[in-house]
Amino acid sequence: TSRDRLWERAQAMVGERGWEDGPISIVETRATVGGGALPGQEVPSAALALATDAPDVLAKRLRTGAPSVFGRIEDGRVLLDLR
Numbered sequence: 001t002s003r004d005r006l007w008e009r010a011q012a013m014v015g016e017r018g019w020e021d022g023p024i025s026i027v028e029t030r031a032t033v034g035g036g037a038l039p040g041q042e043v044p045s046a047a048l049a050l051a052t053d054a055p056d057v058l059a060k061r062l063r064t065g066a067p068s069v070f071g072r073i074e075d076g077r078v079l080l081d082l083r
Contacts, residue, residue, distance in 0.1 A: 001083065003028075003043075003044035003045060003046065006045055006046040006082045006083060007026065007046045009046070009082055010026040010046045010047070010048060010082055011026060013048065014026060014048070023050060023051040023052065024048055024049065024050055024051070025048075025049045025051070026046060026047070026048060026049070027046070027047050027049045027079065028044065028045075028046060029044075029045045029046065029047045029079060029081055030042040030043065030044060030045060031043055031044075031045040031081050031083040043083070045081050045082065045083040046081075046082050046083075047071075047079040047080055047081040047082060048079070048080040048082070049077045049078070049079055050071075050077055050078040050079075050080065051076075051077055052077070052078060055073045055076055055077060055078050056073065058078050059071055059072075059073055059078050062078070062080075
């Protein structure tokens with residue numbers, strides 16, 4: 001999926017839920033492809049950035065929920081990469 005398509009998807013997710021002025025923003029990020037043929041390769045991506053006073057607590061709640069959602073903590077926010 002192209003970076004532009006991911007960005008469009010993020011904008012739709014934020015807009016349809018009325019989060020434009022809330023604690024969720026869209027940020028450019030880099031996703032790691034993984035092992036195998038491309039170890040350590042990165043590609044442009046987009047993520048939802050969830051602002052919170054307790055990113056560790058939010059990340060754990062997302063991981064242990066049903067369904068589980070895995071993100072990463074960066075700059076005091078929980079990032080949900082759309083790639």
